[in-house]
Amino acid sequence: MAQVTVEQLAETVGAPVERLLAQMKDAGLPHSAAEQAVSDEDKQTLLAFLKASHGESTAAPKRITLKRKTISTLRGAGGSQGKKTVNVEVRKKRTYVKRDVLEEDAAETPSAALDDLVEEPVVEEVVEPEVVAPEPEPAPEPEPEPEPEDEKDLDPEVLRQRAAARRKKQEAEEAAAREAAIAARKAEEERKAAEAAAAPRSAPSADVARKPKRLHDAPAAPGREEPRKKKSRGRVGAEPLGRGKHRGHNLSLSDLEAAESGAPRRRGGRRKGKSTHEEHGKHGFEMPTAKKVYEVELADMISVGGLAQQMSVKSGAVIKELMKLGVMATINQMIDQDTATLVVEELGHKVKLVSADELEDNLSEALAMHEGEQTPRAPVVTVMGHVDHGKTSLLDYIRKAKVASGEAGGITQHIGAYHVDTDHGMISFLDTPGHAAFTAMRARGAKSTDIVILVVAADDGVMPQTIEAVQHSKAAEVPLIVAVNKMDKEGADPDRVKNELAAQEVIPEEWGGEHQFIPVSALTGDGVDALLDAILLQAELLELKAPREVPAQGIVIESRLDKGRGPVTTLLVQSGTLRQGDICLAGLHYGRVRAMLDENGKPIDEAGPSIPVEILGLDGTPDAGDQFAVLENEKRARELADSRQEKMRDSKLQRQQAAKLDNMFESMTAGEKKTLNVVVKADVRGSLEALQTALLDLGNDEVQVNIVSGGVGGIAETDINLAMTSEAVVFGFNVRADASARRLVEAEGVDLRYYNVIYDLIDDVKQALSGMLPPEMREEIVGIAEVRDVFRSPKFGQIAGCMVTEGTVYRSKPIRVLRDNVVIYQGELESLRRFKDDANEVRNGVECGIGVKNYTDVKVGDQIEVFEVREIARSL
Structure with a gap:
């Protein structure tokens, strides 16, 4: 063995350095410091001195006896007496004998070692109250284990070898004792089962008769007055007191093993059936050895929270991976497909790329399959032109109605849809506003029509909205017919109109062009028949056809919120037949058609191609210009509507985040903008869209309009509360506030203004913004x-x-x-x-x-x- 220092030797034998130096000095060794080396001869000299000082010979000991006592606690339900605590005390006594002596004495005492290894479990039963649990009685102090005096002076290598031998022997003896206890327990259970089978059924067994019904009915042990605090000690197999609701149950060796290993027991100490010790490990829980891999579906855009949910991880883990990629994101922020793919792969999951337009593609395929017999249909004509050039008056003469007189300020505020049966056939008309704010309406009118009638006043000539209407018709590739109106006035000059339109590439037929110019008078009716003939002639050239016996499809002309009937939507059927009771999907909304009305408010049962119709039953007001279609069931319509709404929310959230970032940089460079907050409520969706577009175009680099909320319908109390919170001005366009909203306006002093002409509203907002500009x-x-x-x-x-x-x-x-x-x-x-x-x-x-x-x-x-x-x- 190599040399060691005094300090290392003291650490090996577990003795202080000072004590070891004193013993070495008494043994006659020259060591006086902890750093001095100790040779093997010095160790032997020190060992011989220590044995001699203890009165022992140099021979090694032949037998060592060790005692050990361990205490563990089991807790379970104790019925009506409160919680039960069982203290399990296991006493062990082991005797270690040298191998040569054991071989000599094997013939005389073959079972001496086994008798010394009998485990003595002691059971303490303590019942605790339900509310306040008293401290269990302290267990008796374990007896000090005798430490052989000859071992502490032995060589460290010898001590390690003996410890290894003791461990091996201890394991073998414990296994033998366990098997013997299990065999004894099985024999006892079989004996009790045989006695119970032999006893008559009417007479209770002796064990049952002795078993107390309640804990407080149990007989008190000698020297004890309180039965609920009674304790019992004894070996395994003895007749203990009952525990839990079933008294008289013997504490088995499996319970003691469960107490030592910390395994859970059944409530009340009961076990189901007569399970043996081997059955305890039959149904064990095994931790998963491999990480679960998820298949994550990724569309074009996905939120951080939705991505984390698909992978069953916390959002913080996804945000951490995004930060590693240099992307700063929040839980609600939208990330693109490529970034999400990198995050999913980093976290060890699989990626499944899906198309965000899959439902829309399936819908398009389903609608394309609806092929029916093509039948002729009526033309859809859109009347366009500059404001106050007589568009609606011309339609009034054709319809024999008075619509223009009912319009505020004499101008049309929204798209009107009519179909009339003339002597020349049926024609559907769409009347569009001529004001500059209604550009989007005119664009939609041009896209949803077959023929455009451009009305130009003969005494006024070509104006800005006239040029815009020409551009819209050319963009939609729709035939254009020019109606030169107001020919009855003295200053009428149709040649001026032709010259000015020729500059816009609208060439009359008499000049070699392809556009018909029809002089008319909406006041006297001159030229109206010629205009209708021109429309039908153009329709014959177009050969307009559409299937009739298929589910209806078309476009949303207008929508509004009626106080008594709910959402009212004006549709133009372009193909198929719309019937009452159909499931209709229009933009972001869906519903069953509960009622159908024509443009005069009369109920109808069905509407074919080129027929405008009002329907009731949608769950909201779709935007003007949205496509509508009839689907086979409500489930699919709801799925498509929810998908569109989710996509709209995602895109809106993305735009808001981009706008916030842009505004932040703008404010850092150019200072904060002054903002006028407004809440806009309109009668129809088209007017609301025109208002919002016109208001947002009024700002500049210093002031701007912020539309806090916009909706269709009357002004409610919630709108006033929103305006109070955001310090906004409330604009009502052709709508009014209800009684509760008016009371709140008067109490809080909210600025509420009503308008029925769009340019009045725009002028007032422009003046307000001008006042906010610094001088x-x-x-x-x-x-x-x-x-x-x-x-x-x-x-x-x-x-x-x-x-x-x-x-x-x-x-x-x-x-x-x-x-x-x-x-x-x-x-x-x-x-x-x-x-x-x-x-x-x-x-x-x-x-x-x-x-x-x-x-x-x-x-x-x-x-x-x-x-x-x-x-x-x-x-x-």
Whole structure:
């Protein structure tokens, strides 16, 4: 064995260094420090001295006896007496004998070692109250285990070998004792089962008769007065007291093993059936050895929270991976498909790419399969043109109705849809507004029509909205017929209209072009029949056809919210037949058609191609211009509507985040913008869209309009509360506030304004924004004085003798001192005198004395310039 130091030897044998040095000194060794080396001979000398000092011979001991006691606690339900605590005490006694002595004594005492290894379990039963659990009685102090005096002086290598031998022997003995206890327990259970089978059924068994019904009915042990605190001690197999609701149950060895291993027991100590010890490990829980891999479906965009949910991980893990990729995101932020793929692969999952438009593609395929017999249909005609050129009046004459007189301000505010049966056939008309704010309406009208009638006033000529209507019809590739209206007026000049439209590439047929020009008068009806003939002629050339016996499809013309009927939607059927009871999907909304009305408000049962119709039953107001279709069941319609709404929310959230980021950088560079918050409520969806577009276009780099909320229908109390929270102005366009909303407006002083003409609303908002603009500061020179001489005054210091050469010098206005036309000082006057008198102003051509405040370097030839700053109000 290699040499070690005194300190290392002391650490090996588990003795203090000072004690080991003292023993070595008594043994005659020369060691006096912990760093000195100890040889094998020194160890033997020290060992012999220690054995001799204890009165022992050099021979090794033949037998060592060890005792050990362990206590564990089991808790279970104790029925009506509260919780039960069972203290299990296991006493072990082991005797270790040298192998050669054991072989010699094996013939005489073959079972001595086994008898010393009998485990003595002791059971303590303590019943705790339900509310306050008392402390269990302290277990008796374990007896000190005898430590053989000869072992502590042995060589460390010998001690390690003996410890290994003891462990092996201990394991073998424990296994033998366990098997013997299990065999004894099985025999006892079989005996009890045989006795129970042999006893008559009517007479209870002796064990049952002795078993107390309740814990407090159990007989008290000698020397005890309180039965509920009774304790019992004994070996396994003895007759203990009952526990739980079933008294008389014997504590088995499996229970003791469960107490030592910490395994859970059944409530109340009961076990189901007669399970043996081997059955305990039959149905064990095994931890998964491999990580579960999920298949994550990724569309074009996905939120961080939705991605984490599909992978069954916390959102923080996904955000952490995004930060590793250099992407700063929140739980609700949308990330693209490529970024999400990298995150999923980093976390060890599989990616399944799905198309966000899969449902829409399936819908398109299903609608394309609806092929029926093509039958002729009526043309859909859209009337377009500049405001106040007579579009609606022309339709009034055709329909023999009075619509224009009912419009606010004499202008159309939304799209009107009509179908009329003339002597020349049925025609469906769409009347579009002519105001500049309704550009989107005119664009939708051009896209949903077959023929466009461009109405131009003969006395007014081509106007901006006329040119815009031409552009919309060309973009939609729709045939154009020009109706030159107001031919009954004295200043009518149809040739002027032709020349101006020819500049827009609208060439009349008589000039070799392809466009029909029809002179008409909406007042007298002249030329209306010729206009209808031109429409039907153009329709024959187009050969308009559509299937009739298929599910209906078409476009949303308009939608509004009626207080009594709910959402009311105006549809134009383009193909198929729409019937009452059909499941209709329109934009983001769906529902069953509960009622159908024509443009006159009369109920109808079905509507074929080219027929405009109002329906009731949708769950909301779709946007004007949305496509609608009839589906086979409500489930599919709801699925498509939910999918569209989710996509719209995602895109809206993405736009809001981008807008916030843009606004943040703009505010950092150019300062904060002033914002006018508004809440807009309109009668129909088309007017609301036009209002929102027009209001958002009014701002500039300094002021802007922020639409807090926009909706269709009357002004409710919730709208006023929202306006109070956001400090917004409430605009009602052709709608009014209800009684509760009016009371809240009066109580809180909210700015509520009603309008029925769109340009009045736009003008008021423009004025409000102009008032929010900071005024323009403009300087104006009001007078110039030239310094002719400089002298000193005992009272005012340096005084400049000046001649006013331009304008008027005022004492109260700011001045600049110029030398060689360069500004060298800016300040104010301290004194202005004419001879010996103070003066407030000195006019042109008059001499004066000027004292400049806090400036003493005025020289002859300098100019003193007097100016003022004026605030100029700005406007958009």
